[in-house]
Each structure stands twice: as structure tokens, then as C-alpha cells.
Amino acid sequence: xxxxxxxxxxxxxxxxxxxxxxxxxxxxxxxxxxxxxxxxxxxxxxxxxxxxxxxxxxxxxxxxxxxxxxxxxxxxxxxxxxxxxxxxxxxxxxxxxxxxxxxxxxxxxxxxxxxxxxxxxxxxxxxxxxxxxxxxxxxxxxxxxxxxxxxxxxxxxxxxxxxxxxxxxxxxxxxxxxxxxxxxxxxxxxxxxxxxxxxxxxxxxxxxxxxxxxxxxxxxxxxxxxxxxxxxxxxxxxxxxxxxxxxxxxxxxxxxxxxxxxxxxxxxxxxxxxxxxxxxxxxxxxxxxxxxxxxxxxxxxxxxxxxxxxxxxxxxxx
Amino acid sequence: xxxxxxxxxxxxxxxxxxxxxxxxxxxxxxxxxxxxxxxxxxxxxxxxxxxxxxxxxxxxxxxxxxxxxxxxxxxxxxxxxxxxxxxxxxxxxxxxxxxxxxxxxxxxxxxxxxxxxxxxxxxxxxxxxxxxxxxxxxxxxxxxxxxxxxxxxxxxxxxxxxxxxxxxxxxxxxxxxxxxxxxxxxxxxxxxxxxxxxxxxxxxxxxxxxxxxxxxxxxxxxxxxxxxxxxxxxxxxxxxxxxxxxxxxxxxxxxxxxxxxxxxxxxxxxxxxxxxxxxxxxxxxxxxxxxxxxxxxxxxxxxxxxxxxxxxxxxxxxxxxxxx
Amino acid sequence: xxxxxxxxxxxxxxxxxxxxxxxxxxxxxxxxxxxxxxxxxxxxxxxxxxxxxxxxxxxxxxxxxxxxxxxxxxxxxxxxxxxxxxxxxxxxxxxxxxxxxxxxxxxxxxxxxxxxxxxxxxxxxxxxxxxxxxxxxxxxxxxxxxxxxxxxxxxxxxxxxxxxxxxxxxxxxxxxxxxxxxxxxxxxxxxxxxxxxxxxxxxxxxxxxxxxxxxxxxxxxxxxxxxxxxxxxxxxxxxxxxxxxxxxxxxxxxxxxxxxxxxxxxxxxxxxxxxxxxxxxxxxxxxxxxxxxxxxxxxxxxxxxxxxxxxxxxxxxxxxxxxxxxx
Numbered sequence: 001x002x003x004x005x006x007x008x009x010x011x012x013x014x015x016x017x018x019x020x021x022x023x024x025x026x027x028x029x030x031x032x033x034x035x036x037x038x039x040x041x042x043x044x045x046x047x048x049x050x051x052x053x054x055x056x057x058x059x060x061x062x063x064x065x066x067x068x069x070x071x072x073x074x075x076x077x078x079x080x081x082x083x084x085x086x087x088x089x090x091x092x093x094x095x096x097x098x099x100x101x102x103x104x105x106x107x108x109x110x111x112x113x114x115x116x117x118x119x120x121x122x123x124x125x126x127x128x129x130x131x132x133x134x135x136x137x138x139x140x141x142x143x144x145x146x147x148x149x150x151x152x153x154x155x156x157x158x159x160x161x162x163x164x165x166x167x168x169x170x171x172x173x174x175x176x177x178x179x180x181x182x183x184x185x186x187x188x189x190x191x192x193x194x195x196x197x198x199x200x201x202x203x204x205x206x207x208x209x210x211x212x213x214x215x216x217x218x219x220x221x222x223x224x225x226x227x228x229x230x231x232x233x234x235x236x237x238x239x240x241x242x243x244x245x246x247x248x249x250x251x252x253x254x255x256x257x258x259x260x261x262x263x264x265x266x267x268x269x270x271x272x273x274x275x276x277x278x279x280x281x282x283x284x285x286x287x288x289x290x291x292x293x294x295x296x297x298x299x300x301x302x303x304x305x306x307x308x309x310x311x312x313x314x315x316x317x318x
Numbered sequence: 319x320x321x322x323x324x325x326x327x328x329x330x331x332x333x334x335x336x337x338x339x340x341x342x343x344x345x346x347x348x349x350x351x352x353x354x355x356x357x358x359x360x361x362x363x364x365x366x367x368x369x370x371x372x373x374x375x376x377x378x379x380x381x382x383x384x385x386x387x388x389x390x391x392x393x394x395x396x397x398x399x400x401x402x403x404x405x406x407x408x409x410x411x412x413x414x415x416x417x418x419x420x421x422x423x424x425x426x427x428x429x430x431x432x433x434x435x436x437x438x439x440x441x442x443x444x445x446x447x448x449x450x451x452x453x454x455x456x457x458x459x460x461x462x463x464x465x466x467x468x469x470x471x472x473x474x475x476x477x478x479x480x481x482x483x484x485x486x487x488x489x490x491x492x493x494x495x496x497x498x499x500x501x502x503x504x505x506x507x508x509x510x511x512x513x514x515x516x517x518x519x520x521x522x523x524x525x526x527x528x529x530x531x532x533x534x535x536x537x538x539x540x541x542x543x544x545x546x547x548x549x550x551x552x553x554x555x556x557x558x559x560x561x562x563x564x565x566x567x568x569x570x571x572x573x574x575x576x577x578x579x580x581x582x583x584x585x586x587x588x589x590x591x592x593x594x595x596x597x598x599x600x601x602x603x604x605x606x607x608x609x610x611x612x613x614x615x616x617x618x619x620x621x622x623x624x625x626x627x628x629x630x631x632x633x634x635x636x637x638x639x640x641x642x
Numbered sequence: 643x644x645x646x647x648x649x650x651x652x653x654x655x656x657x658x659x660x661x662x663x664x665x666x667x668x669x670x671x672x673x674x675x676x677x678x679x680x681x682x683x684x685x686x687x688x689x690x691x692x693x694x695x696x697x698x699x700x701x702x703x704x705x706x707x708x709x710x711x712x713x714x715x716x717x718x719x720x721x722x723x724x725x726x727x728x729x730x731x732x733x734x735x736x737x738x739x740x741x742x743x744x745x746x747x748x749x750x751x752x753x754x755x756x757x758x759x760x761x762x763x764x765x766x767x768x769x770x771x772x773x774x775x776x777x778x779x780x781x782x783x784x785x786x787x788x789x790x791x792x793x794x795x796x797x798x799x800x801x802x803x804x805x806x807x808x809x810x811x812x813x814x815x816x817x818x819x820x821x822x823x824x825x826x827x828x829x830x831x832x833x834x835x836x837x838x839x840x841x842x843x844x845x846x847x848x849x850x851x852x853x854x855x856x857x858x859x860x861x862x863x864x865x866x867x868x869x870x871x872x873x874x875x876x877x878x879x880x881x882x883x884x885x886x887x888x889x890x891x892x893x894x895x896x897x898x899x900x901x902x903x904x905x906x907x908x909x910x911x912x913x914x915x916x917x918x919x920x921x922x923x924x925x926x927x928x929x930x931x932x933x934x935x936x937x938x939x940x941x942x943x944x945x946x947x948x949x950x951x952x953x954x955x956x957x958x959x960x961x962x963x964x965x966x967x968x969x
Contacts, residue, residue, distance in 0.1 A: 203751035207813070210709045211765040212738035225755040361835040462924060504696040505862060506921070509906035531835055534908035575840030577865035579892060579907060 033229075033306045043302025049295035053109050053288075060106035070100045072107035072260040083272070085280050093280040096272040101265075105284050108262040112292055115177055115246045115261070120238035122181035127188025128231045132219050134189065135196025146193070149186035157183040158248060165254045173256035176249060180242045188234045195227050229307050236300035240293045247289050262289050322349040322389075323525040324373075324493055329386030331365070331372045339384065342368045344549040346386075350542075352492065355519060355526040357536030357557075359572065360546030366529045370495045373527070374413055375403050391492065409439050412486040416498035418479070422470040428481050429466040432456075435488045455484040458521070459514050476507030480514060487518060493525045500535065512539050533572050537561055545569045548605040550621070555631030565625070565633030567610040604635070612637045649723070650684035651824060651856050652708065657681045657717030659703055677703040679880040680717070682955075687823075690850055690857040692871030692888065694864060694903070700880040701860045702746075705826045708858070709743055710734070721824070739769055742817035746829040748809035752801040758785075759797040762816045769820065780819060787852075788815035789845055807838035814845065818853070825849070826858045831866070843870050864907050868892045873961070876900045879935045882955060886962035896964040898940045934967070942968060 037043050063070030069077050077090070080098035084090065092101040134145040161179055165171045171179075199205060200223075208218050249255050250263025251270070262285035269275055269282045329346045332339035343365040350356050358366045371377050373388055375395065388395040391410065395403070415421070423431060432452050436443060443451075456463060459480040470478055479499065486494055496515065500508040516539055519526050530536050536543055543560040545553040545568065553566040564570045604621050607613040614636070616622075622636040659678040677700040685691045695701040706712045708719060710726070719726050721737065729737055742765075745751035752761055762781045766772055772780060778797075785793035788811040801809055810830060817825060827846060831839035847870060849855055861867050867874045868888055875885040876897065884897040895901045901918035919941065926938045926949075934940070934948040943949070947967050955965045 203745045203747060204753040206711055207743070207745060207751050207816075208753075208764065209711060210738065210741075210743045211816075212735050212768050213764070214768075217768065222753055225753075361837070460923075505864075506696070506902055506906040509908075532908075533836060538908045571837050575837045577840070577843070577863070577869045579865055579868050579904070 033303075036306045037302055040302040040305055042298045043305070046295045046298030046300075046302060049291055050299060053113070053292050053295065056106050056109035057113050060103070060110045063100065063103035063106065070103040072099065072104040073258070075099055075103070083274055083278050083281060085278075092284055093278070095265075095268055095281060096274065101281055101284065104260050104265055105262070105288060107260045108265060108285060108288065109292070111173070111259055111261040112243050112246075112288075115173065115180075116239035116243040116292075116296070119177045119180045119184070119242035119246075120235045122178060123184040123238050123242075124188055124231050124235045126181065127185035127234070128192050128224075128227065130185065131189035131192025132196050132223055132227065135193040136200055136215065136219055136223065138200075142193070145189070149189050152183060153186040155183065157245060161245075161249055162252070162254060165249075170257055171254065173259045173261075176246060176256065177242075180245050184238055184241060188231065188238065191234060192227050192231060195230055196223055199223055199226055233300055233303045233307060236296050236303060240296045240300075243289065243293055243296075262286075323352045323354075323391065324350040324527075325387075325389040326369075326373070327387040327389070329369070329372065329388060330384040331368050331377065331381060332384045333378075334380045334382075341384065342381070342549055343372065346546075346551045348542075348544050348551065348554055350493065350525040350527060352525050353520070353523045354542060355528055355540040356542045356544055357528045357530065357540030358544050358546055359530060359533050359536050362531060364546045365549040366546050367497055370413065370497050370527065370529055373495060374407060374411060375400075376407075376413075408435070408486075408491065409489045410491055411493045411495065412489070412491040414483055414486050414494065414496040414499045417502045418482040418499075420478075422478055422481060424470055427467055427469060428473070431470075432481070432485055432488060435485045439489045451488070455487055458487065458518050459484045460510075474507075476503055476511060479503065479507075479511055483511070483514065483518075487522070490522070491524065493527070494519070495527045495529070497529045498531070499528075501530075501532075508535070515539060534576055545572065550605065550634065552605075552634045553632070555627070555633075559628060559631040563627070565627050565631070565638035566606075566635045567612065567637075568606045569633075649687070651687040651722060652685040652858070653683070653720045654704070654708075655682050655718040655720075657704075657707060657714045657719060659700075659707060659712065659714045676700075676880045678707070678714070681877070681880070681882055683875055683882060683885065685824075685856060685858060687856050688850070688854050689872040690846075690859055690870055692859045692861060692867035692874035693877060694861055694867050694874055695877035696862055698879075699877045701877050702828055703880075704877075705743060705828050705858065705860055708826060709738075709741055735769065739765075739820045740822050741824045741826070742820065742822040743826045743828060744810070744813050744817050744830045747833050748806055748813055749801075749833065751813055752809055754801055756801075757797065758799050758801070758804075758812055761801070761812060762819055765816065765820050771820070781815075784815040784819040785812075787818055787849070788812070789841075790815065805838075806834050807841060810834060810838075810842055811845070814842075814849075818849065818855075821853065822855060824856045824858070826860070828860045829862065832862070839866075846870065864892055864903055876903070881935055881952075882965065883936065884962075884964045884966075885955070886958075886964075890962050896958065896962070896969060897936075897966050898942050898968075899936045902939075934965075944968070 060072070064072070064075060067075075069075045077094060077098040077100070080090075080094050082098070083094060083096045084098075085093045087093065090100050090102065092105065094100060095104070130145055130149070134142045157180065160183065161171075161176070164179065205218060205222055208222050213222075246255070246261060247263030247266070250261050251266045253267055253271075255261060255264050255267065257264075265285040266282070269278065274281055326349070327347050329343060330341055331343040332341045346365075346369060348356060358369065360366045368377070368381070372381075372383055373395065377383070383396050386396065390406070393402075393406075395406070398406070422428070426434075429452055432455060433448050436448050436451055452466070453463060456466060461477060461480055461484070465473070465477075470481070473481065483499070499515070500511050503511065512535065515526070515528075518524070526540075528536060528540050533543075537557060540557055543553075543555065543557050544551050545560065545566065547568045553560060553564065553569045560569060561573060564573050603619060604610070604613070604617040607617040610617065616636060622634050624632045624634055625636070625638045626632045627638060657678055658676075658680055660674045660676050662674055679700075681700075681704065683691075693701045693704060703712070707714050708726075710729070713727060721741065726737055756764070759778075759781055762784055763777050766777050766780060771777070781797065782793040785791075785796055790796050790808065790811050796804075796808075796812070801812070804812065814830075830846070831842050834842065843866060846857065846859070850857060859867070859871055871888045873886065874888050874891050875882050876891065876899065877883070878899045884891055884895065884900050891900065892904065895904055895918075898918075898920035901920045905918050905920070922939055922941050926943075928938050929949045931950065932952050933950065934943070934953050937943050937948045940948065944967055953965045953967050955963045956969060957963050958969060
């Protein structure tokens, strides 16, 4: 359990000079990885797509600022009372009550990033911590944590969320984010655990133990930096699955009614019977969902290459 | 003097990098006679393994022979066709790799693996002749005949390395390149393997290049010693000459750091051994000038030419022979 | 610096450690591998004790048991007269300040994410010694002790920027920074080139001369043990077969196994090469019952003795002990 000396060694209490040094090492590693990453075509496509979606998310505030009728949720074109096709006024047309589809699409990008990244962050945080603890502690702790992970892993996420929202009524978007995260950590935990197992008996960990380092210190100062790249890789895959789950929930009508997500847009198309009448309304959110998940996935694949030790420049040869 | 089995003349091998070509082997020349053995000694990364791979033309895809000649039995191995090279490999020149004992196929009997090596390179041989040759090879490397039917996992590491040696000898090569053949083995087993290598080398009158980082091991098996440092050969001569009066400061350092068994231990605190770190050699300068006490401005400027200390012993140091 | 007769700083009594191979959660169906078999040895304050053996002989297990990376199945380990097995809390931390290890592979024993300063400083941080300024001074001193000069130029570098020899020196600086009384060097040079090994040996020798630190030096090289150690123990398959002063044991060995090791040593530069020839060409089958572990390979084995019971360590004289029925 934490003893005072454990914390005297954490980065927060270190002199500023060492913080700078630490960062320079990370910068070096980043540049190193980037030089491998940029040679990867799939990675470049993925990153370009993500950049485009990022621009969309950033631009989502502009239309409503130009004219309140472009507000994705509350803005209604007073002249239109039904769904119309693309026009100069509404680039992608309007929905059934005259809201601008293009500005909804932009807002959807923002929601997708928000849901994907925050949910992924939470699940990575859980997964990495639990994985490291299970792998390092071993024995009973390991067994208990991993059985728990197995149990959660086999639970159908979608079904559980449906039941939850049936119990508690419409769920807030943040509740959805957290619920998705809680169901998505076991995979990460498994990977991080096996990585930790292979690190646990490496001489530098044993050297730390011989020096009297506490378990917390070994886990967070020695093991964490070594599993971090893998955790980041898994984060990109978690983003993908979080976005898809949120879209599915919203489409099934269990989304947050106060949020314009792409899944929500699809649900509106479906509910108002425009599925096969208004391709200008159906296709943009559908394509966006596919593209953004693909982009995150491609980025992850490329990162996988970067982390592949065979492609990295040999560090052990001095 | 007999004609040389292998003559390497000014061989340079380079690796392509983003900035150009890095020479891993820089203008190395030596010769190996039939029945003779040359030990190449040097620290890891000095290019000794690259020479071995270069002679076999088994270099990594980003490496190539930049210049020089390798004359082997009247042919220049740097220019022969790839097809001819395949014939030469294993039949005329074979190689024993470091930790090769882990390369045996676990699902085949040892006997069959050796037989396969023979058949691959000499397809015309009758099965009876193959079996006979397999048995005599086992005899040579001192593996009891009743173990022919065993699988590799039933063998100890030393025994497996013997099998590898038997495979290397399968086609009666005239030159063997042994790259750290005993590095992963224990002292007793290492000694047995070295003896086995010495025996077959003499009995079959084979030339050998023995690559090792351990001067003591090389001193045990080889008739000639070549000392390498940072890609170049710095000293070359008969074993006794190199060990008794090393001419190059780097060789002196290696010889001095050999720990020996004697009644009185070496006085570790006073013995003049190597000091300093080997910083990167300046281009053109003598590679060891940073750690050499006799280094002069000339040493920093350019690498010395060969100085002959005797007809068989040459050193690449300007100061060689100045002091006894 | 011979300290015979002084009380041992570390003593192992009947220490046994077995590993189970092929262990599963459902039960221990796998076979047992004996790593250490009733090992007893005393290491006196101020000496360098060499533990010589081949790979798999259990010599590394001994060091892991001493520092508590693993615990023995049986036996007692005492440091300074106090039992160290099952030490907890403050006592354990006090012990870790006094006993440090230099690991075999300097490419593996340093954390790639730690700068040299952080690596060497970590023991001070763990034990809460000093403040920022004094730590920096102590790190520099430790680096200087390990002959990394000027120390300031190393502080901000990372392991991958150093050569193998430099990394091993960093490991030594880290081990020495708390000024331990006992240092375990576990084959510290097996990954290094010959000339670098020599420098490391000389450094270890100096550490003993300067700081009086007691050392357990684990090695497979008789030459290294001969030149560095005061006393040696030869270990074969988990049992101590011979023990004595380095000079007696290595230059005048008694046990057939020690003789075989000496025979196998490269002949270059060895003033007196004996040619003991104690190894059989073809090994005998291993007896089912208790036996001398070297019996299957031993040319000198006595029938109906060596294959029926295990020999015990016998005192030949005050310092020299051997476990063989020939004596």
C-alpha cells in the first residue's frame, strides 16, 4: 500500500529540469515513431480523414453563428415545413421540420469525437490500470480480475444499455459514454496484462525490486511507460467501437434526445419514414459513421506498425 | 609455400543507409591455406561476421560488396553467378553459425536431416552411400551411432551443435567458416566442440575461418590470427607471433585483458589494461587513436599502412616495431 | 585482505529451492527441477566470494534467494546474524539498503525510459535519502566511483545512448549509491567484450579495496574467479562440490568436476596445465536412487559407492572442502 516514499518519486514533485528531460525523451520517441508512421499509406489516409472530421467538428459552431436558423437542434427554417433536397440555402437539404442537415452533420462530427474519445479514454484508464495490477500482482488478484473481465466481455453491451434506458428512461449522452466505457475495458485489460506479465520478470523491474521499490512505484513508474504505447494503440480501436455503439443506440431510439449525433439523424430519417425517399438525408450521416470508424481503425493499424519492434530502429545496439 | 585455398584481397562491404554507404568491412586482406585456420577476433560490431557472410555471399539485402576480390580455388567469388555460388555454398564452403543448434527441425530424426543435407547437394548418391557417409560423419564428431535415430530435443545443446558440424561437413567442403560456434555453450562442452573441430580440420585437411570475440578460444584452435577493429584488420600473423609480440595497441590491449590461470592472480589494480572509452573514430584516422598512449598527430590524421614485422606478421600501426 | 576467522556477513544453511515445470492451475503434475540442493556457505565480511558453475547450475538462483526475488523451499539465510527470510516493512527496507545486485545483462537491467540520473538516483528516492541538491551530488559521486567521467555529461543521457560497458557501469553506480555492505555481481561481464570485461573486473576489485564492500561474484569463468576472488565455491547441478581459497581450489582442484572445468579452460597462458582427464567419453546412465550427481560423467567414480549415495562436503583442511568419495 502507498507509503510516503512512493510519492516522493512521482513526476509531480520532481524538479522542473527533470520534467523537461522526461519530455524530451517522449518527443524523441514520438519523432521516432512518426518517421515510421508517415511511410505508411493506410496511416496517412486515416490521419487525413481524421483531420477532415476534426475540421468539421471545429466548424460546427459556424452555421448557427451565421444565422440562428442553422442551429442543428433548435434552428428551423421558417419557410420550410417538410424535408427538402439540397439547395443554395441548405447545402444538404433540410429534415422533416426544416432543420439544416449540413449543420446537423457538422454537429454530429463533434459529438462523435466527444463520445468516441472520452469513452475510449475512460475504458483505457480502467483497462490499463486493471491489466497492470492483474499482471503484476498475479495469483488470486489476477484470477479474480480476469474472471470479472471475462464476464463483462461476454455481456452484450447493446442489450444491457437498452435495459438500462428502459429502467431509467432516456439516458444523458455522458451516461452513455460512461456505460460504453465500462463495457469496453476488458479487452484492453487483457492485452495490457499479458504485456505486464512479460515485463514483470525483466531485469530492470527486478533491479527496482532489489532497490526496495514499492509495488505502486514499479507499476506506475516502470511498467506504465512501457505499456503506454500499446494502450494508446488500443485507444484508437476503442474509439471506433464507442462511436458505433452510440450510433446504434441513437438509431434504436435510446440516444440522448438533446444531442444531434449521426445515429440520431438516422433515427429521425427512419422514424419519419424518409428512409427511401430522402437519400440526401440518409446517406451523409451513414457515410460519415463508416468513414470516421474506418479512419480511426486505419490510424490504429498504422500505429500497430510503428509499435512493431521489428520495424523500429534497434535500440539495444549502441 | 602452398597455393592459398582462399585469398581475400582488399575486401570492403558496406551497408546502405539513408545518408549513403557505411563501410562495415574496410579493405580487408588475408589468406587461408588448405589445412590452415585463421581466427578472426574482434569486438561485437567490428565487422567479423559481415566478412563471413560476405564470403558466402549471404549478405543482408541492404549490404553489398563494395570492392575487393575473393579468390577461392581459382574463382573470384565476388563475380561468379548466383547459380555457381549456390553450387559452391555447402559443397565447397560451408558455415557453422552461432547457436545453429536451435535451427534443427524438431520433427525430423537427426539422421534424416543430415541425409537430406547430403542428398540436396549431391543428388546422384545412392541411399546406401548416404547412410554410410552419415555414419562416418557421426563418428567424426563423436556422436554414438545408436543416437542416429533420435530427435533433436533428445540431444543436449552440445550434441546438437555437433550435429550441425556434421551437416557442415556433409559434402566434404574445402573451407569452413565457423561464426562463434561455441558462444552459447558451457565451458566443458565448448572445449569438446573445439577439439572436434580441430580433429576434423586436421584429418580432412580443410581450411577454416574461425570467427570469435574470444581471443583465448581462437588461440586454442587457429594457426593464424587476424585482429579486427572497427571494420579493418589491424594485425595479422601466425598465432605465436600475434600472442607473444602483439604489434598493434589494440591487440596488446586484447592480450593484456586475457585473464589467465596462474599461481598468482594478476594484480588487477596495477596491471596496465585498456582504459578510456572507444569514441567514434574520426574518418581517416587510426581507429584506436583515442585510447592509444602513443598516438601522435599523424595517427589522428590517417590510418597507418601495413608494417611488416616478419614475413608472416604484419601490423597496421605506425609505431609498430619501435619498441620491443 | 584475507579475513578468515571473522564472522560471516552472509550465511546460507541447507538452502533448497525447486522449481516445478509444467505447472498448471489444476495441480502440480509437472516434474520438479532442483535448482539448489541443500547449499550451505558462509561469506566473510570484506571478501570476494566466487560462485562458479555452468549455466543451469543454480548459481543465479542463489543470488535471487539472497535478495528476496524468490524464496527458498527450505533452509535459512542470515545476513549479519539475522534471518532475512520473511523480512517485512522497515526491516526489509533496511536490508535492501545494504544488499545490492549487479545483473548480468546491462541491456536489460536499465529501464529505457529512465535517464541515467533517474536510474542512479532511484534508490535514493525510494529510501527517501537527501534532498534534490544532495541527491545530484551523490549521483555524480556514484558515477565517478563507477569511472564514468565527467559524471555531469552522463546525467541527461539515456541507456540506449551508451555502450554495453558504460551501461554496466551505470548499473554499478546505481548499486553503489546507497553504499551497501554486500554486493552481488551476477555474471556482470558475460554480455561484454573481453577488453571491457577486464575493465569491469578491475572496477569491482577497486570497489572492494576502496569501500570494503563484500562481494558475491557469480561466474562461469574460472579465470575470472581466480583473478578476482579470495574464495570460491564450485556448484554443479545445484550442489556445492568444492569450496576453498581461490588459489587452492582452482590451481589444485580435488573434485573431478572442478578438474574437468580446468581441463576445458582455454590453454592459452595457463602456466600449469594438468590434463586431469576426469570426464568419461560416453556418459553412464543416471542411477535411480540417490547418487553423486557427477557420477554419470566421472571417470574416477567408485562403483557401488558413487552410484548409491550422495557424498557430503568434507573438510580437507581448515579452508578447503570437497564433496567426493575419493577423499
